[in-house]
Amino acid sequence: MVFRRAALRRSPRLVLIALLAGIAALLATACGSSSSPPDSGTIASLKGSLVISAASSLQGAFTEMKTAFERAHQYVHVTVNFGASSTLAQQIMNGAPVDVFASADEANMTKVSDADLLAEGPTLFATNSLEIIVRRGNPSNITSIKDLARPGLIYVTCAPDVPIGKYAAQVLQKSDVTVRASSLEPDVKGIVTKVTTGEADAGIVYATDVTAAKGAADGVVLPTAVNVTAKYPIAILSTSSNTTAAQAWIAFVTGSEGQAILKSYGFGTP
Numbered sequence: 001m002v003f004r005r006a007a008l009r010r011s012p013r014l015v016l017i018a019l020l021a022g023i024a025a026l027l028a029t030a031c032g033s034s035s036s037p038p039d040s041g042t043i044a045s046l047k048g049s050l051v052i053s054a055a056s057s058l059q060g061a062f063t064e065m066k067t068a069f070e071r072a073h074q075y076v077h078v079t080v081n082f083g084a085s086s087t088l089a090q091q092i093m094n095g096a097p098v099d100v101f102a103s104a105d106e107a108n109m110t111k112v113s114d115a116d117l118l119a120e121g122p123t124l125f126a127t128n129s130l131e132i133i134v135r136r137g138n139p140s141n142i143t144s145i146k147d148l149a150r151p152g153l154i155y156v157t158c159a160p161d162v163p164i165g166k167y168a169a170q171v172l173q174k175s176d177v178t179v180r181a182s183s184l185e186p187d188v189k190g191i192v193t194k195v196t197t198g199e200a201d202a203g204i205v206y207a208t209d210v211t212a213a214k215g216a217a218d219g220v221v222l223p224t225a226v227n228v229t230a231k232y233p234i235a236i237l238s239t240s241s242n243t244t245a246a247q248a249w250i251a252f253v254t255g256s257e258g259q260a261i262l263k264s265y266g267f268g269t270p
Contacts, residue, residue, distance in 0.1 A: 047075035050245045051097060053088040054080055055104035055163065055232070056187040057128065057206045061265040062102070068261070069252050076245050084187035085109075086161040092117060092237065099240040100249055102232065104128070104188075104206075105163035109233045119240060122233035124270035125254050126262050128206045129227055130167055132220035133195050133213070140201045142220055145175040148202055156191050156200040157181045164188040167228045168204035174226040192217065206230065208266040231270065 054062050059082045066078045081088070081098075089108040092098050093115050102125070103109045109122050134142050140153060148155050158165030165184070172179055182200065185191050191203035196216040210219035234253060236246040252258045259269065 045075070046073045046245045046248055048077075048242045048245060050076055050078045050099050050242055050249060052078065052080045052100045052102065052249065053092065053096070053098045054082055054102040055085045055088070056082050056189045057104055057164075057208055058082070058102060058126075058232070059189070060208075060212050061262050061267065064261050065253065065258055068257065069249060072252075073245070073248065076248075078249070082189075084158065084162040086159075086163070087186070097239070097241070098237055099242055099246040100234065100236055102234040102253075103163070104230055104232055105166065106231055106233055107166070108163065109235065112235075112237075117238050119236040119238045119243065119246075122235035123250065123254060124231055125234050125250075125258075126232040127268035127270060128208055128230040128232070128266075129268070130164075130171060130204055130222055130230070131207045131210045132202055132222065133192060133205045133210050133217050134202045134220060135195055135198060136215065136217055138218050138220070142202050144220070145171065145177055145222065145226065148172075148179045149177050153202065154182045154200045155179050156183050156185055156194045156203045158187060158191065159184050162187060163230065164191070164205060167230055170228050171204055171222060171226050211266045229268075232267075 052062065062080050066080055070076060070078055085103040085105055085108040088101065089103065089111045092101060092112055101109065101112060112118060113122070132142060132145065132148070134140060142148070147153070157168050160166050160169060183194070185194060188205050188209055191205050192209050192213060194200035195203055196213060207219070210217065234250055236243060236250065240246050
């Protein structure tokens with residue numbers, strides 16, 4: 001005990017140094033726990049808003065991606081607008097403030113590109129196939145594409161400028177089947193709604209939409225010979241106000257986590 005007291009009397013400088021070191025450590029901890037956003041110059045510290053325009057068929061996958069992306073980049077707020085690719089393309093050409101466009105076909109992406117509104121060339125990130133969607137339990141007993149031409153059967157589709165409308169027309173042409181649509185829906189989700197509510201007997205939709213119906217409707221698989229592979233491109237718009245976050249979004253979509261989410265919803269790889 002005597003030795004310790006003597007040591008303290010002889011080392012006041014050591015005590016002061018220890019106290020100063022402790023204060024410095026506390027200040028460092030406090031700064032590290034600050035709620036201020038980190039430097040936006042790194043990919044891990046993105047911030048701001050990000051607006052995505054995406055095809056209706058991507059609704060489930062992109063909604064899940066939005067949650068995962070915002071969890072990884074807590075200072076970025078993502079808004080995703082879903083609709084027919086043709087409608088979204090027209091909105092972009094009319095000046096809608098959009099950062100990223102994800103289309104269900106290459107034709108509508110080309111329209112935006114031809115208007116000089118892409119910051120860089122599009123990237124293919126997913127594919128899809130088509131199925132006939134029928135009412136739950138298939139009460140109309142539809143087993144093939146030819147059944148869609150049956151008198152009295154209510155078939156719905158979309159206009160040819162909407163990707164699913166164009167793809168459906170291609171399937172019918174390949175099958176040498178002529179079908180008169182009872183109505184033209186605004187997008188593929190409109191077809192699904194008409195069938196699941198019993199307002200229509202059938203339509204041609206993406207295979208992922210039949211899966212997303214979760215038993216509210218059934219699907220009839222189309223033969224490979226007449227099926228169509230839908231290709232999904234994505235690109236940053238030249239008018240984007242947050243290109244850094246937009247680049248990060250596309251990297252996420254095309255990366256392992258984004259591709260795993262797309263696969264879980266039934267999408268194929270590009």
